[in-house]
Amino acid sequence: xxxxxxxxxxxxxxxxxxxxxxxxxxxxxxxxxxxxxxxxxxxxxxxxxxxxxxxxxxxxxxxxxxxxxxxxxxxxxxxxxxxxxxxxxxxxxxxxxxxxxxxxxxxxxxxxxxxxxxxxxxxxxxxxxxxxxxxxxxxxxxxxxxxxxxxxxxxxxxxxxxxxxxxxxxxxxxxxxxxxxxxxxxxxxxxxxxxxxxxxxxxxxxxxxxxxxxxxxxxxxxxxxxxxxxxxxxxxxxxxxxxxxxxxxxxxxxxxxxxxxxxxxxxxxxxxxxxxxxxxxxxxxxxxxxxxxxxxxxxxxxxxxxxxxxxxxxxxxxxxxxxxxxxxxxxxxxxxxxxxxxxxxxxxxxxxxxxxxxxxxxxxxxxxxxxxxxxxxxxxxxxxxxxxxxxxxxxxxxxxxxxxxxxxxxxxxxxxxxxxxxxxxxxxxxxxxxxxxxxxxxxxxxxxxxxxxxxxxxxxxxxxxxxxxxxxxxxxxxxxxxxxxxxxxxxxxxxxxxxxxxxxxxx
Ligand code: C2O
Ligand code: CU
Numbered sequence: 001x002x003x004x005x006x007x008x009x010x011x012x013x014x015x016x017x018x019x020x021x022x023x024x025x026x027x028x029x030x031x032x033x034x035x036x037x038x039x040x041x042x043x044x045x046x047x048x049x050x051x052x053x054x055x056x057x058x059x060x061x062x063x064x065x066x067x068x069x070x071x072x073x074x075x076x077x078x079x080x081x082x083x084x085x086x087x088x089x090x091x092x093x094x095x096x097x098x099x100x101x102x103x104x105x106x107x108x109x110x111x112x113x114x115x116x117x118x119x120x121x122x123x124x125x126x127x128x129x130x131x132x133x134x135x136x137x138x139x140x141x142x143x144x145x146x147x148x149x150x151x152x153x154x155x156x157x158x159x160x161x162x163x164x165x166x167x168x169x170x171x172x173x174x175x176x177x178x179x180x181x182x183x184x185x186x187x188x189x190x191x192x193x194x195x196x197x198x199x200x201x202x203x204x205x206x207x208x209x210x211x212x213x214x215x216x217x218x219x220x221x222x223x224x225x226x227x228x229x230x231x232x233x234x235x236x237x238x239x240x241x242x243x244x245x246x247x248x249x250x251x252x253x254x255x256x257x258x259x260x261x262x263x264x265x266x267x268x269x270x271x272x273x274x275x276x277x278x279x280x281x282x283x284x285x286x287x288x289x290x291x292x293x294x295x296x297x298x299x300x301x302x303x304x305x306x307x308x309x310x311x312x313x314x315x316x317x318x319x320x321x322x323x324x325x326x327x328x329x330x331x332x333x334x335x336x337x338x339x340x341x342x343x344x345x346x347x348x349x350x351x352x353x354x355x356x357x358x359x360x361x362x363x364x365x366x367x368x369x370x371x372x373x374x375x376x377x378x379x380x381x382x383x384x385x386x387x388x389x390x391x392x393x394x395x396x397x398x399x400x401x402x403x404x405x406x407x408x409x410x411x412x413x414x415x416x417x418x419x420x421x422x423x424x425x426x427x428x429x430x431x432x433x434x435x436x437x438x439x440x441x442x443x444x445x446x447x448x449x450x451x452x453x454x455x456x457x458x459x460x461x462x463x464x465x466x467x468x469x470x471x472x473x474x475x476x477x478x479x480x481x482x483x484x485x486x487x488x489x490x491x492x493x494x495x496x497x498x499x500x501x502x503x504x505x506x507x
Contacts (some may be wrong), residue, residue, distance in 0.1 A: 039231055206377065269364055
């Protein structure tokens, strides 16, 4: 159960506060679509060191297949100093353990569910056959049983199953997270997300910073009750029925504490060298724009070398970059021009008050490696409009109902049996997307390229695109890979859970 705390925190006074059901209060945040849950306490920034996720090692290797084991289970984790937060985690950890894979080697993850609720694990950004893609109704039921049934048909497993990933794809930061029908938002909020670094020879040839100079960083936001519990405004805190959140939070749920790898606004000691930051925005609904304060003298702080779908063709110097939920950035930061003892803060420009502190780098006196990126990083095939055999149109917009909202795509709420698009294997299509509010459009299995999207960064291969307020964009997609039924959806989980998802099928 969620526990209502007495909210006398410093952020209530003078703000527009709404809600109050279950003792959960919300506050609007400028520039965000979602509503922020006001927690009981916000820990002081930059007092706790950054943690890195544990590495998952294969339990055995057979030919070119690496076998892993993961158990999803409840656990207690000290996130805010001095209090234990009940989480749901892969191997009881939030974020889940890091998996590292190599192109040409298959990965099999044997997954056991010791939670009191069904799960479905999706490898985000993976080119995975449909049966292993974590389709929302392909539920892995609890090992100890589940007496509530499930409304929708799907490939049901009891207690355990394998997920097999061919991973015949470019090097990229992928991530895995829960995708249970109707309940993805609350289940990821409880901790069901982890990172997966996929490698290939093209990347290895670049000799990029590695080891302690490559930092996988999962950025999320959460709110905490007075007893350390995660606060999330579920309509049913037991996550059985009904799905969705309290009406005030229908636009999305934001936390008031930013976490990096599960640690509130941590610090990290760095040497005066080049670091490779692999950042994923794994938040339910929060958008970020990252900047470095202070910046290095005389140049831009970030060299963007990759995005969702791996390395860019050429590096791009940036002052800041935005990440919508589920987007990734691969950036180089050179700390060699900072002085020993200097504090350099990775900040979120879309935050307010404490939600602008992400991660503080403490620059030490020792020198680290230098690196200068080549002008050409990788071969990125450019999809051309002339290859497209058709154009489809999808509009993402809220539909009001008496107690909150539903979120259809093109007027249709998610129906597992309805196919919204059925391209033939190998077809290239243009998708014309538009939105009322901010919706991060995400498509499984097939990466795309952005043709035009005014005001939004567009680099390389993408699997998620931030549609802005009354936004529109055209993307070009080649439906190759595997035949089968996959989803595309809004990656604001509170929208996805309430209808903003659809199927396409490669025939
Ligand atoms: Cu992270 Cu269906 O996606
Ligand atoms: Cu949305």
